[in-house]
Amino acid sequence: MDNFNFYAPTYFAFGKGKEAETGKLVKRFGGTKVLIHYGGGSVVRSGLLDRVKKSLDEEKIAYVELGGVKPNPRSGLVYEGIDLCRAEKVDFILAVGGGSAIDSAKAIAAGVVYDGDFWDFYEGKPVTAALPIGTVLTIAAAGSEGSPDSVITKEEGMVKRGASGEAYRPKFSVLNPELTQTLPAYQTACGITDIIAHLYERYLTNSKDVQVTDRMIEALILAMVEEAPKVIENPNDYEARANIMWGGMMAHNNSCGVGRSQDWSSHNIEHELSAEYDCAHGAGLAVTMPAVFTYNMNHDVMRFAQIAVRVWGCQMDFAHPERTAKAGIEALRSFLISIGMPKNFEELGAKEEDIEKLAHMACYGSENATGTVYGFVNLSQSDVENIYRLML
Amino acid sequence: MDNFNFYAPTYFAFGKGKEAETGKLVKRFGGTKVLIHYGGGSVVRSGLLDRVKKSLDEEKIAYVELGGVKPNPRSGLVYEGIDLCRAEKVDFILAVGGGSAIDSAKAIAAGVVYDGDFWDFYEGKPVTAALPIGTVLTIAAAGSEGSPDSVITKEEGMVKRGASGEAYRPKFSVLNPELTQTLPAYQTACGITDIIAHLYERYLTNSKDVQVTDRMIEALILAMVEEAPKVIENPNDYEARANIMWGGMMAHNNSCGVGRSQDWSSHNIEHELSAEYDCAHGAGLAVTMPAVFTYNMNHDVMRFAQIAVRVWGCQMDFAHPERTAKAGIEALRSFLISIGMPKNFEELGAKEEDIEKLAHMACYGSENATGTVYGFVNLSQSDVENIYRLML
Numbered sequence: 001m002d003n004f005n006f007y008a009p010t011y012f013a014f015g016k017g018k019e020a021e022t023g024k025l026v027k028r029f030g031g032t033k034v035l036i037h038y039g040g041g042s043v044v045r046s047g048l049l050d051r052v053k054k055s056l057d058e059e060k061i062a063y064v065e066l067g068g069v070k071p072n073p074r075s076g077l078v079y080e081g082i083d084l085c086r087a088e089k090v091d092f093i094l095a096v097g098g099g100s101a102i103d104s105a106k107a108i109a110a111g112v113v114y115d116g117d118f119w120d121f122y123e124g125k126p127v128t129a130a131l132p133i134g135t136v137l138t139i140a141a142a143g144s145e146g147s148p149d150s151v152i153t154k155e156e157g158m159v160k161r162g163a164s165g166e167a168y169r170p171k172f173s174v175l176n177p178e179l180t181q182t183l184p185a186y187q188t189a190c191g192i193t194d195i196i197a198h199l200y201e202r203y204l205t206n207s208k209d210v211q212v213t214d215r216m217i218e219a220l221i222l223a224m225v226e227e228a229p230k231v232i233e234n235p236n237d238y239e240a241r242a243n244i245m246w247g248g249m250m251a252h253n254n255s256c257g258v259g260r261s262q263d264w265s266s267h268n269i270e271h272e273l274s275a276e277y278d279c280a281h282g283a284g285l286a287v288t289m290p291a292v293f294t295y296n297m298n299h300d301v302m303r304f305a306q307i308a309v310r311v312w313g314c315q316m317d318f319a320h321p322e323r324t325a326k327a328g329i330e331a332l333r334s335f336l337i338s339i340g341m342p343k344n345f346e347e348l349g350a351k352e353e354d355i356e357k358l359a360h361m362a363c364y365g366s367e368n369a370t371g372t373v374y375g376f377v378n379l380s381q382s383d384v385e386n387i388y389r390l391m392l
Numbered sequence: 393m394d395n396f397n398f399y400a401p402t403y404f405a406f407g408k409g410k411e412a413e414t415g416k417l418v419k420r421f422g423g424t425k426v427l428i429h430y431g432g433g434s435v436v437r438s439g440l441l442d443r444v445k446k447s448l449d450e451e452k453i454a455y456v457e458l459g460g461v462k463p464n465p466r467s468g469l470v471y472e473g474i475d476l477c478r479a480e481k482v483d484f485i486l487a488v489g490g491g492s493a494i495d496s497a498k499a500i501a502a503g504v505v506y507d508g509d510f511w512d513f514y515e516g517k518p519v520t521a522a523l524p525i526g527t528v529l530t531i532a533a534a535g536s537e538g539s540p541d542s543v544i545t546k547e548e549g550m551v552k553r554g555a556s557g558e559a560y561r562p563k564f565s566v567l568n569p570e571l572t573q574t575l576p577a578y579q580t581a582c583g584i585t586d587i588i589a590h591l592y593e594r595y596l597t598n599s600k601d602v603q604v605t606d607r608m609i610e611a612l613i614l615a616m617v618e619e620a621p622k623v624i625e626n627p628n629d630y631e632a633r634a635n636i637m638w639g640g641m642m643a644h645n646n647s648c649g650v651g652r653s654q655d656w657s658s659h660n661i662e663h664e665l666s667a668e669y670d671c672a673h674g675a676g677l678a679v680t681m682p683a684v685f686t687y688n689m690n691h692d693v694m695r696f697a698q699i700a701v702r703v704w705g706c707q708m709d710f711a712h713p714e715r716t717a718k719a720g721i722e723a724l725r726s727f728l729i730s731i732g733m734p735k736n737f738e739e740l741g742a743k744e745e746d747i748e749k750l751a752h753m754a755c756y757g758s759e760n761a762t763g764t765v766y767g768f769v770n771l772s773q774s775d776v777e778n779i780y781r782l783m784l
Binding site: 001002003004005006007008009010011012013014015016017018177208209210211212213214215216218219220222223226227239240242243244246247250255258259 | 393401409602603611635642
């Protein structure tokens with residue numbers, strides 16, 4: 001196990017009706033003038049935004065609003081949010097929504113207290129300062145409610161990149177599973193796929209002797225695989241929603257990823273798909289993961305065999321462990337298809353003729369790019385092209 | 393799943409040599425005058441205390457010392473610590489040692505800022521304020537390094553009781569697995585038994601639909617069962633020590649215990665044993681757990697069958713689930729014996745003729761006692777007597 005530091009000081013208020021505590025939590029963590037940042041229709045239509053405002057009113061906390069966050073959130077709205085916060089002397093950013101609203105809120109929070117262009121953080125500069133952030137989560141997926149991460153798409157060139165830093169951990173997150181019950185099955189499945197990707201990409205490690213985190217990751221994937229069909233069948237299943245919501249946070253707050261190298265190549269290879277075609281991130285991951293894992297399987301057959309046996313219930317083929325490893329990847333693929341995820345480029349709306357361009361962007365698309373997607377296996381542009389071809 | 397709040401804002405510095413960061417961490421969390429609180433010989437002999445002092449000196453942080461914490465830490469030293477801190481205007485408590493040093497440090501931290509008798513907190517008053525606490529951990533066991541809990545024994549009547557509160561969460565904890573490599577096998581096994589008890593007592597719940605935390609608990613027990621024999625065989629196995637150390641923290645910071653009722657009857661029934669005979673808490677738990685679980689098994693046979701199958705690899709007897717449930721409890725008992733734990737009253741040094749007194753203390757020993765040990769099953773004095781008899 002590698003040395004590490006772990007610090008996850010987010011306060012979680014979990015359960016039915018918990019959004020009524022939002023105002024008290026903003027106050028507890030020092031907010032006096034809030035930017036409420038959200039996407040659009042559903043948060044307004046459901047009455048959630050009004051309930052959040054009411055709880056702020058009750059604590060006599062002032063606020064301004066900025067809606068309009070889109071999936072794969074864009075830099076343009078971030079700049080707008082930064083200007084608004086400065087003009088209005090906002091001292092606390094409250095995201096109401098899913099990973100997109102939260103990630104956009106984080107970018108605004110860092111940008112407000114930074115002299116340069118906020119995009120610097122998405123080109124590799126660590127985030128060391130930001131306004132305090134709170135969240136009211138409406139979809140179990142990104143894990144951004146408990147993570148130090150954010151992903152933004154720059155409109156110029158449609159470059160999708162991540163940033164990280166301790167200042168990005170929310171001060172509090174309200175997790176009410178009821179708020180996710182109105183989500184359509186497709187979005188629900190996209191969220192579950194994202195959660196599973198966060199777990200697999202921690203599982204695929206080159207570190208040795210990481211049994212305790214291996215077991216935790218396997219546990220969380222198992223729970224997702226058990227709960228997912230329940231919510232696809234019955235979106236109102238509160239208990240399954242609750243398990244997925246807490247599991248989604250635990251999957252990405254990194255308590256199960258500490259002390260081990262991680263593999264973010266599926267995320268990085270997928271980001272080019274959602275940036276180019278504006279497909280759902282989870283849908284892109286459903287197509288990307290089996291391809292990446294198949295391509296990389298021989299790097300550590302026993303690791304893939306271990307997850308096949310422990311999570312997917314495959315029988316270990318002791319004479320041919322690679323058969324077990326492959327069976328586990330196929331079980332993952334079948335599971336993702338069973339919850340309604342796309343299985344290939346065509347279903348995703350991606351195009352074969354773009355493969356070279358996509359692979360080039362993945363390897364050379366950012367300012368500090370080196371031509372390699374680093375991870376469990378370090379991948380060149382031609383490797384990434386081969387992986388995209390496995391998705392056809 | 394029940395509604396809950398979860399807040400675990402402890403900074404963990406994990407790995408080789410991490411105690412050198414102690415001074416910087418005290419400074420980060422605002423300490424200027426520190427009480428270093430510890431047990432005795434080993435911390436001094438190993439040079440750990442000197443290394444910690446050096447790191448404080450490097451940050452020009454003043455300190456006073458109070459050693460002498462014993463296993464099953466006593467109220468007398470807590471009062472002494474409170475007086476010392478007030479006289480020396482201490483503003484930060486640093487525990488160097490295991491759960492006993494940390495629990496004693498927590499009691500001092502709460503007592504210093506409280507007008508009344510610190511024992512009030514151990515009679516049920518919630519801990520809402522305390523001096524900031526840091527820890528340098530030397531044994532994986534109690535989980536106090538990441539928990540809001542503390543257990544102290546009052547010398548008058550040898551009453552052993554716990555207290556809890558957000559203010560008891562350490563600001564930071566240094567977890568260096570190397571520091572545990574000098575522990576004798578017996579103490580190591582006692583620590584592992586305590587960790588497993590923290591997991592079982594969260595597992596035994598009357599809450600429904602708690603799959604994600606069920607799976608996490610099972611994962612952590614599985615990891616302990618895998619790693620324990622390695623460190624018993626080779627105390628210098630750093631990697632196994634590291635897995636046990638992180639697993640021990642995760643077992644008790646409550647991220648796997650949220651949203652579900654818990655069962656602390658094994659701990660409460662054991663406390664009378666370690667208070668009366670001054671045996672190791674873990675050793676007491678090794679004898680107590682199988683007895684409590686056997687006595688309570690019929691309350692929820694399927695829950696015991698589930699852990700038997702998932703953790704202990706028992707085959708499910710679908711016609712007779714109670715056989716599977718029982719096999720799981722026997723597997724736990726055999727495992728504990730295999731790592732050197734005692735199996736009955738005699739090996740523990742406990743006496744049959746004390747059973748009535750012990751059961752009376754468990755049920756009526758604290759000021760606010762009601763005659764019942766509450767938990768998975770609510771137990772009367774006669775139930776508790778029956779459980780002690782199962783340990784003969």
